[in-house]
Amino acid sequence: MIKRILVPIPGASLGAAAVDQILSLARAHRARVTALVAADETLQYRAPALVAVTDVVSRGIRLSGFQLQAQQAVEELTEACRSCDVSIEVEQRDAELVAAACAAWRYHDLLVFPRHGTFHADVCPDPEAALVRMIVGRIGPVVSTATMPRPVRRVIVAYSGSHASAKSMKRFVQMNLCPGASVRIVNVCEDGVDGQRMLNDAAEYCRAWGVDADTVLLDGPPGTALLQHAREFDLIVVGDSARSLLTRKVFGDVMLQVLRQPDQAVFFAH
DSSP states (O other): OOOOEEEOOOOOOHHHHHHHHHHHHHHTTTOOEEEEEEEETTTTOOOOOOOOHHHHHHHHHHHHHHHHHHHHHHHHHHHHHTTOOOEEEEESSSOOOOHHHHHHHGGGGEEEOOHHHHHHSSSSSSSHHHHHHHTTTOOOOEOOOOSOOOOEEEOEEESSSSSSHHHHHHHHHTOOOOTTEEHHHHHHSSSSHHHHHHHHHHHHHHHHTTTOOEEEEEEHHHHHHHHHHHHGGSSOOOOOOOOHHHHHHHHHHHHHHHHOSSSSSEOOOO
């Protein structure tokens, strides 16, 4: 069950895809939305280069630009929520975006990360590092939105048998995140027998929660195989092992590959 959704506001438009995803989740779960604005100059949009201006003045101009675009994004989301009778409040913190999200997360059930504004607008100098910081900070579950509007009708669950992938799958079905969507669980495993056994166990767990999922055993490198198979799906559920992400090994690499793809939304949980 989701009652409170936290949305960090970048210094750029959220984009139609993020707004649609937020509204869809809020309406499906009758949840309240919190728009989080981080008023810190380390997260700014990149202003045009200015000639013969001191560094201090330049920083002030860039910060003003960030604040202006953040305000426009808040107004955009607020208007959309009110038009759909979705409750929304605005919270401002004097910190950079990740630190603000970590602090505000305590009293929310889901974080929606608007990829359009954060990953593709130079808001974060290193967005992958920002995402890793959120994961290590124990923020989750998280939905990272697609960059283009796409209703979630088909969901693919990447299940490796690890604790991280199991936690994401379990949280997804327990929250009933996308009511009515079809679900497929996939695994990439050199041992086909063990892989199919894991898939069968995962599908049985989902059925216990009222989710009827089919299964597919994939071949090839995990990230490539998953992304190729996921092209016709709208949401990817993936594990988030913080240790793997910090060392960029195994499933951490798969998750980062998935997050770089703009076409699907991504869900992960601790």
